Amino acid sequence: MISATDLRLTFGKGTPLENPALRGMSLTVNQGEFVTVIGSNGAGKSTFLNALAGEVLVDSGKIIVDNLDVTRLPTHKRSARVARVFQDPLAGTCENLSIEENLALAIKRGQRRGLTTAVKKQYLDQFRASLSSLNLGLENRLGDKMGLLSGGQRQAVSLLMASLTPSAILLLDEHTAALDPKTARFVLELTQNIIKEQKLTALMVTHSMKQALEVGSRTVMLHQGQVVFDIAGKEREGLEVKDLLELFEKQRGLEVDDDSLLLS
Amino acid sequence: MLSEIAFYGALETGLIYGLVAFGIYLSFRVLDFPDLTVDGSFPLGAAVAAVLILEGWNPWVATGFAALAGMAAGAVTAILNVKLNILNLLASILTMIALYSINLRIMGRPNIALLTEETVLTPWYSLGLEFHQVPVLLFLIVVVVALILLWRFMKSETGLAMRATGANARMARAQGIATGGMVILGVALSNGLVGLAGALFAQSQGAADVTMGVGVIVIGLASLIGGEAVLTPTTVVRALIACVIGAIMYRLAIAFALNADALGLQAQDLNLITAVLVTLAIVLPGVRTNLTNRFTRKKA
Numbered sequence: 025m026i027s028a029t030d031l032r033l034t035f036g037k038g039t040p041l042e043n044p045a046l047r048g049m050s051l052t053v054n055q056g057e058f059v060t061v062i063g064s065n066g067a068g069k070s071t072f073l074n075a076l077a078g079e080v081l082v083d084s085g086k087i088i089v090d091n092l093d094v095t096r097l098p099t100h101k102r103s104a105r106v107a108r109v110f111q112d113p114l115a116g117t118c119e120n121l122s123i124e125e126n127l128a129l130a131i132k133r134g135q136r137r138g139l140t141t142a143v144k145k146q147y148l149d150q151f152r153a154s155l156s157s158l159n160l161g162l163e164n165r166l167g168d169k170m171g172l173l174s175g176g177q178r179q180a181v182s183l184l185m186a187s188l189t190p191s192a193i194l195l196l197d198e199h200t201a202a203l204d205p206k207t208a209r210f211v212l213e214l215t216q217n218i219i220k221e222q223k224l225t226a227l228m229v230t231h232s233m234k235q236a237l238e239v240g241s242r243t244v245m246l247h248q249g250q251v252v253f254d255i256a257g258k259e260r261e262g263l264e265v266k267d268l269l270e271l272f273e274k275q276r277g278l279e280v281d282d283d284s285l286l287l288s
Numbered sequence: 289m290l291s292e293i294a295f296y297g298a299l300e301t302g303l304i305y306g307l308v309a310f311g312i313y314l315s316f317r318v319l320d321f322p323d324l325t326v327d328g329s330f331p332l333g334a335a336v337a338a339v340l341i342l343e344g345w346n347p348w349v350a351t352g353f354a355a356l357a358g359m360a361a362g363a364v365t366a367i368l369n370v371k372l373n374i375l376n377l378l379a380s381i382l383t384m385i386a387l388y389s390i391n392l393r394i395m396g397r398p399n400i401a402l403l404t405e406e407t408v409l410t411p412w413y414s415l416g417l418e419f420h421q422v423p424v425l426l427f428l429i430v431v432v433v434a435l436i437l438l439w440r441f442m443k444s445e446t447g448l449a450m451r452a453t454g455a456n457a458r459m460a461r462a463q464g465i466a467t468g469g470m471v472i473l474g475v476a477l478s479n480g481l482v483g484l485a486g487a488l489f490a491q492s493q494g495a496a497d498v499t500m501g502v503g504v505i506v507i508g509l510a511s512l513i514g515g516e517a518v519l520t521p522t523t524v525v526r527a528l529i530a531c532v533i534g535a536i537m538y539r540l541a542i543a544f545a546l547n548a549d550a551l552g553l554q555a556q557d558l559n560l561i562t563a564v565l566v567t568l569a570i571v572l573p574g575v576r577t578n579l580t581n582r583f584t585r586k587k588a
Contacts, residue, residue: 115458130463132464
């Protein structure tokens with residue numbers, strides 16, 4: 025279980041560019057929940073994810089992951105509990121390392137690294153088995169450099185890497201946004217399968233309201249650094265994009281002016 | 289043509305600079321950390337080894353301490369960068385400039401002669417080899433051992449974490465790697481190798497001098513880039529072998545240039561030749577691909 029309580033974070037404090045990104049954000053995600061997070065540009069989606077991952081430290085508030093207060097811990101000290109897939113397909117893997125070396129990095133996520141060989145023989149069967157589940161033929165290319173793979177393939181491997189070892193939460197930061205529609209669908213399906221099979225707790229940021237409603241078990245909308253609504257279960261079933269927009273307007277008395285939210 | 293002695297001399301210094309090139313490969317290539325500390329850690333290694341040898345220490349122990357001193361210097365540079373957020377290049381320049389004073393303090397004078405002292409080379413002269421072949425044999429062994437150890441390290445869990453740190457720090461952090469610690473360890477290791485090279489250089493040349501570090505970074509880079517042009521570094525072991533090949537090639541090129549009477553070059557032209565060779569090493573691989581591109585375009 026993870027809980028974020030009253031998170032506040034202002035970038036560029038005391039400068040003309042002062043930007044309050046999180047203004048009292050609170051969210052609790054229970055074990056096994058798959059939450060989709062939606063919001064317009066600047067709503068604080070990425071900042072929230074970065075705060076959970078430890079890439080930015082909040083000014084105030086509290087983040088608890090599996091009963092551990094991680095609020096002040098840097099990224100690498102949270103990594104045993106927090107797995108992550110980035111938006112940029114190039115960001116989640118190292119292009120000049122081989123596929124097996126990337127997987128070997130991921131299999132030790134959050135653990136001590138010693139001086140024994142990184143790519144151990146006993147890992148290889150596991151690597152091959154999980155790669156073959158992608159149906160991309162990568163199981164026969166373990167020694168290939170990551171840079172030889174396409175963006176979609178790299179994002180698929182990033183997902184595998186994030187789920188290779190157990191975590192309290194999997195953070196997905198618009199991880200299909202940079203892919204072409206067909207590849208995006210493939211990666212999204214893969215995401216759903218992995219989350220279902222391994223019963224993962226996940227938080228997925230998306231730019232598409234449609235996707236936010238179709239995927240996962242709960243949807244949260246952020247606006248100006250706060251949660252404006254949070255729907256799950258029966259309430260969420262059968263909900264359509266226009267209902268979501270009405271909900272949003274009712275909550276805030278605002279018009280949604282971000283076209284990309286409506287169009288995608 | 290090159291005399292036999294000049295040839296072995298070039299091999300000898302080439303092998304020593306192979307160690308420097310290993311260090312520069314670690315900082316520039318693996319960690320993507322442009323580190324100029326080496327201009328200070330090379331004479332630091334020489335100074336520490338020379339002083340300890342004069343004090344009567346075992347030369348291998350003295351050489352070991354020289355490597356440790358180099359590591360400490362590298363760690364200082366990396367800590368300035370990681371903990372105090374000073375730009376990496378500037379941090380290394382600060383350490384380098386500080387080391388000039390420190391090296392003078394260690395030696396107590398600008399240079400120390402070691403000609404009559406017992407060095408790591410002394411026992412090897414009784415093996416019956418030619419006088420100028422002895423250092424080549426010993427340094428070859430040192431370089432091969434260093435290469436194997438470095439290669440094993442790069443393949444280890446920690447080594448892989450270091451490579452990930454230089455290639456994609458955000459990803460490395462997400463995998464639980466303390467990237468700051470990796471930078472400190474890597475730059476320390478890099479300068480440890482350079483300190484070791486400085487200690488061996490002082491013992492083979494018979495003297496340590498406070499100015500002997502000037503341009504070490506340029507020579508190391510020339511070796512690294514030249515080696516990469518000859519042997520494409522697709523794997524770690526190829527990259528390391530390329531370092532040694534590059535360093536020896538560089539030294540041979542210098543020896544040829546200085547020995548070719550027709551060119552009329554003298555010892556004082558060394559730095560000019562170095563600069564020209566480095567420029568060529570950087571530019572030539574690009575020219576080659578340009579030419580091939582033109583060729584293939586014509587064909588198509």
